[in-house]
Amino acid sequence: MGGDGGVPLRVWNTLQSAWRDEFALAAHVLRGERDFERLNLSVSNELLDRNHLAGFLGHCSLHYNTILLHVDIDLAPRLLAECLSRSELAMVFVRDDADSRVRFKQLSRDVREPGRTATPRIKPVLCVEVEEPVWPLAAREAQELGVPGLSVIRGVRTSQVAGDASPAFDEDVRRLARDVGRCRVGLALSAGAAKGLAHVGVIQVLEENGIEVDMIAGTSMGAYVGALWAFGHPAAFLEEKAHELERPGNLWSLIDPVLPPRQGFMRGEGVKRRLMRSIGDVQFAGLAVPFRVVATNLDTLERAVFDGGQVASAVHASCAIPGACVPVEINGEHYIDGGVSDPVPVDVLREMGIEKVIAVNVIPTPAVLRCSREKTRELAEGRAPNGRDWSPLRTLNQQMNYFADGNILDVIQRSILGAQIRNAEEACRAADVVLRPVACDAFWHDFKNATRYVALGRRVTIEQLDAIRALVRRPQPIRRHEPHNIVQSVAAAA
Numbered sequence: 001m002g003g004d005g006g007v008p009l010r011v012w013n014t015l016q017s018a019w020r021d022e023f024a025l026a027a028h029v030l031r032g033e034r035d036f037e038r039l040n041l042s043v044s045n046e047l048l049d050r051n052h053l054a055g056f057l058g059h060c061s062l063h064y065n066t067i068l069l070h071v072d073i074d075l076a077p078r079l080l081a082e083c084l085s086r087s088e089l090a091m092v093f094v095r096d097d098a099d100s101r102v103r104f105k106q107l108s109r110d111v112r113e114p115g116r117t118a119t120p121r122i123k124p125v126l127c128v129e130v131e132e133p134v135w136p137l138a139a140r141e142a143q144e145l146g147v148p149g150l151s152v153i154r155g156v157r158t159s160q161v162a163g164d165a166s167p168a169f170d171e172d173v174r175r176l177a178r179d180v181g182r183c184r185v186g187l188a189l190s191a192g193a194a195k196g197l198a199h200v201g202v203i204q205v206l207e208e209n210g211i212e213v214d215m216i217a218g219t220s221m222g223a224y225v226g227a228l229w230a231f232g233h234p235a236a237f238l239e240e241k242a243h244e245l246e247r248p249g250n251l252w253s254l255i256d257p258v259l260p261p262r263q264g265f266m267r268g269e270g271v272k273r274r275l276m277r278s279i280g281d282v283q284f285a286g287l288a289v290p291f292r293v294v295a296t297n298l299d300t301l302e303r304a305v306f307d308g309g310q311v312a313s314a315v316h317a318s319c320a321i322p323g324a325c326v327p328v329e330i331n332g333e334h335y336i337d338g339g340v341s342d343p344v345p346v347d348v349l350r351e352m353g354i355e356k357v358i359a360v361n362v363i364p365t366p367a368v369l370r371c372s373r374e375k376t377r378e379l380a381e382g383r384a385p386n387g388r389d390w391s392p393l394r395t396l397n398q399q400m401n402y403f404a405d406g407n408i409l410d411v412i413q414r415s416i417l418g419a420q421i422r423n424a425e426e427a428c429r430a431a432d433v434v435l436r437p438v439a440c441d442a443f444w445h446d447f448k449n450a451t452r453y454v455a456l457g458r459r460v461t462i463e464q465l466d467a468i469r470a471l472v473r474r475p476q477p478i479r480r481h482e483p484h485n486i487v488q489s490v491a492a493a494a
Contacts, residue, residue, distance in 0.1 A: 006040030012056050023063040037064075045076035053079065057086050068180065081110035090122045091176065093153075094145070096137060101144055124150040125176065131155040131168040133232050139286035148308070149285045151176060175214055184214040185356045185472055186349035188431065189222025190424065191339030192362035193321070193413075194446045194453065196221025197242050198437035201457025202360050204235040209465060211472060215354050217292040217345040219338035222360070223318040224275060227311050230291035231279040241278065242450040264326040265409070272316040284308050292352070293318050294338035294345045298327050303341040305348055323412035343420040344427040356471050359431035360457075363417070363424040364438050433467050435460050 007028045023029070030038045043053065060067050071083050084090040084107070092107060094100040108122055126141050128134050131154050142150050153173065155166030178184045187206075189199045199222055206213065218226030228238050256267045284291060284307055293306040293314040306314035309330070317328040317335035327334040342348070344361050428434045437460040439453065461468070 006042040009041055009043045009052055009056060012052065012059070024059060043075065043079055045079060053082050054086060057083075066181070077106075077110055080107065084111045084122065088121065089180070091125050091151075091180075092122060093125045093127050094141075095127055096141055101141075104145055123179075126150050126152045127156040128152065128154055129156055131166050133288065135232070135282070135286040135288055139283055142285050149290070151179075171212065174212060178212075178214055182355050183472075184354050185212065185358065186215045186217065186352070186354035187213045187226075188344055188346045188349055188357060188359040188427075189216065189218040189226045190344040190359070190361045190363055191220035191222060191337065191420065193221055194449070195362040195437075195439060196225060197245075197447070197450045197453040198362050198457030198460075199225040199360055200235065200238045200242050201437065201454040201459070202435055202461045203229055203238060203457075204454075205458055205461035205465065206468075207235045209469070211468060213289060213358075215290040215292070215349060215352060217294065217348040218315075218318070219294040219343055219345050220319050220321075222345075223293045223315045223338065224271070226291060227275060227293070227315050228278055230287045230289040231282060231311075232288035233278065237278075239454055242454055245447040245450050258326055264320075264322075264324055266325050268316055268320050268325040268328065271319055272312050275315055276312045279311060282311050284311055284314075287311065290352075292345065292348050294342045294348060295320075295328075295335040296338055296341040298334040298336050301341065303338070304333075304335060305345075321413070322416065324409050337416075339420055340416060341423075342427070343424045344431075346427045346430045350430060357431045358433045358435065358468060358471070359428050360435045360437070361424050361428055362437055363420050365421060365425070368438055432471050433464060435464055437461075 007025060011028075012024050025039060028039060030040075057067070069083055069087065071080060075083075090111075092104055094104050104124055111122065124142075124145055124147055126134075126138055128137070134152060134154060138150060138152050142148065151172070153169060153176070155169035155172075190196065192198075203225070205211075216226040216230050218224070225238060228241065229235070256270045258264060258267055291307075291311070293311070295304045295306065295314065295317040296302070297304050304317075306317070313328070313330055317330055318338040320326070320328045320336045322336050322340065325336075327336050329335075338345075343363055344359055346357050346359050349357050435457075437453070437456040439456060
């Protein structure tokens with residue numbers, strides 16, 4: 001839609017009498033290659049065009065389920081604001097320069113001027129020529145524009161030709177297309193301590209099969225793994241970090257004891273420092289993929305969702321296991337493990353408007369726990385036919401190690417698990433695809449078997465790969481020129 005080079009809007013005015021029966025400008029519609037239709041419309045700043053624009057857009061909504069307006073940024077301000085105000089989502093493409101920022105802010109003011117009945121969700125999209133990570137630039141630009149965050153299109157060239165697009169450009173455009181088409185994919189990563197390393201195997205299979213994710217939400221160990229992936233690290237890097245925990249001494253480097261242990265045995269700062277070695281002090285706005293971290297407010301026991309500030313601090317709070325770790329203070333509030341309030345953060349993604357959700361739940365059910373108990377008994381009887389399997393080292397460990405099976409921290413963890421099971425199952429019912437890489441005989445602190453959990457995540461995801469592919473596949477196109485009850489109009493100002 002622009003000032004010239006298309007069908008004049010005034011033509012529609014002469015055809016209004018037929019608008020209830022067919023699309024008024026059907027004769028001027030161009031058929032696209034991928035089952036879409038295009039209409040080039042010329043709109044002037046004359047009062048007649050301004051008065052008829054709203055009516056014409058309403059007419060379009062009766063014949064198309066989704067309307068995408070590609071609006072020339074040089075269109076008259078009033079007409080441009082009218083197009084945007086009639087849209088549910090407005091994407092405005094900007095560059096990293098003062099002129100683009102000024103025009104964006106002015107456009108935002110025009111759309112929100114008094115008297116307009118609706119205010120669209122305006123989403124700036126930063127266009128950059130470089131293809132390497134530009135998320136610090138994106139975070140700074142979001143601050144300059146006064147918005148909580150923005151999307152990025154990398155690899156934009158001044159003379160883009162067909163077939164010459166970079167991989168980064170293609171990836172970013174596909175992400176925007178999913179946003180426009182209301183088919184964004186979210187990944188919810190559950191709590192689960194060491195068992196949560198299965199998330200790494202899930203991510204590996206998603207990457208290998210080109211399954212792109214638009215938003216990640218993580219709780220506890222899911223928040224840690226999710227932060228690494230949202231930052232932009234590939235699955236191979238995540239697997240490398242998981243294997244590091246199997247090496248002697250690496251796990252102990254995370255232990256920072258507190259004496260006396262009044263609120264917990266560890267501060268948890270070792271976990272935070274380890275994460276920061278991989279992602280630094282990045283803020284949420286600077287991540288490659290939108291990310292949400294779930295923790296629990298210790299005072300109110302309400303779910304807390306972090307979407308701003310330092311990522312490592314939020315993950316630290318989300319991983320603060322009650323009894324084992326000291327609660328984490330952020331902005332005067334104290335937080336503990338997010339698994340207490342929301343072990344599988346599917347609802348977080350739904351609340352952000354994500355349409356398709358893949359949930360990864362490593363939390364065992366009572367049936368799995370019974371299976372584990374029976375297996376443990378069978379192994380014990382196999383070692384000692386009369387049921388006696390005593391050793392001085394095992395007895396000493398049971399008396400001195402607070403993490404030992406049946407001791408105080410294990411009792412606390414199993415008590416929390418009892419509350420988590422029902423919440424986790426309830427959350428999974430709201431997901432589209434649920435992956436359950438659950439090990440029968442897994443312990444929450446069993447980081448020395450990272451390879452096993454990563455492999456389990458891979459196996460379960462491969463088994464459900466057909467369901468995941470069906471989920472992310474494009475929906476069937478809607479037949480042309482049929483009226484629909486749901487109107488999804490989108491405006492893009494370029």
